[in-house]
Amino acid sequence: MNNVKTFSLSRHSRLFAVPDSNKEYLFVRSGERPYYEEPYRAESYAIVYIKEGAVKMNAGLTSYNINAPAIITLGASVIRYFTKNSDLLKMDVIFFKDSFLLEGYADHFFLGRQEFFENNDLHVLPLKEADVNKFNKLYDLIQLTQITTTYHQAAIVRSYIFTLIYEVDDLHRQHSSEIVSPKKNQLLFANFRKLLSANYKQERKLDFYADHLHLTPKSLSAAIKKQSGKSAGKWIDETIILEAKVLLQNKKLTVSQIADMLNFSDQSVFGKFFRAGTGISPMAYRKKFD
Structure with missing residues (x-):
């Protein structure tokens, strides 16, 4: 923290x-x-x-x-x-x-x-x-x-x-x-979110989550989308972007340091990922707080 x-x-x-x-x-x-x-x-x-x-x-x-x-x-x-x-x-x-x-x-x-x-x-x-x-x-x-x-x-x-x-x-x-026992897909979704919360900073690949939940990536993504309206991959990307937005508000951290904290190979790869998810670069997002 x-x-x-x-x-x-x-x-x-x-x-x-x-x-x-x-x-x-x-x-x-x-x-x-x-x-x-x-x-x-x-x-x-x-x-x-x-x-x-x-x-x-x-x-x-x-x-x-x-x-x-x-x-x-x-x-x-x-x-x-x-x-x-x-x-x-x-x-x-x-x-x-x-x-x-x-x-x-x-x-x-x-x-x-x-x-x-x-x-x-x-x-x-x-x-x-x-x-x-x-x-x-x-x-x-x-x-x-x-x-x-x-x-x-x-x-x-x-x-x-x-x-x-x-x-x-x-x-x-x-x-x-008073709640009726959750169905199979609800339990899977809850377990996926718990796994994601614990691992998103280190793991962005769908295969990791599918393996831990004993499913193929395709099956996991389909089940999560059916339950939530978003694919498993979308959940992973949006969780990382949300964390990045919080980190970018801390100007003591460089964009390169944030990329490293989120396990990107370099600042450029992180920048492309962030722009794809938000439509703006990490630096442009940070400037909103000047």
Whole structure:
């Protein structure tokens, strides 16, 4: 993650125009969303409560049209961006670093077990009316704690974040128990995406993924296209391009270094690949951020 430009808590505070009073967590209550439409990662986790209106979010290559009431959960490593989907959007957000939440906590793997922070199929949780009152009260308590300076302020906020995580996990468990077992193609698609997420920086060839999933490249590509509307090769290319866009925003990295990080033989090959997928060169994309 050291080579990847991330949104800091300070940058989030500037984006939302709220005071940056703490370096470990940030609470935002917003009636307006300053949409950032380029892919990015953050240094912090986020639990977002969409109270009214709607927003469009892309997490990885998954696109969501999110209508209130809903909860969004995002881990620090998730590439995301947001675009406008409604003139009305009211939301509460708690951003927090893992080091803050787990300070003094014996189980350092706690966040890693909460799949909804990293799994692109689980980032959005629609809320039923029965759940809305509970989340309203939890976020109200966080805001009250945020604006009241007390000796135990950080510990109290930390306890509310744990409560939010347990509430979200409980709702996901209830939801999963209501879902019929996924079909064969759905399982294959899920396994392909998991394999892709772990290997895309080193492996761009379809053969690699087909071999690991015990299929021919043709069979894999056909099955993935039937399930998602895009071929397996398209998924691979778009995943690499998304990562490249994030890396190109970090101007401490040269284009040659980025090509090497993504396992291209040289900068020229990377440039041709990027242009084929986006219509512009890596340098032209980078200049957008000057």
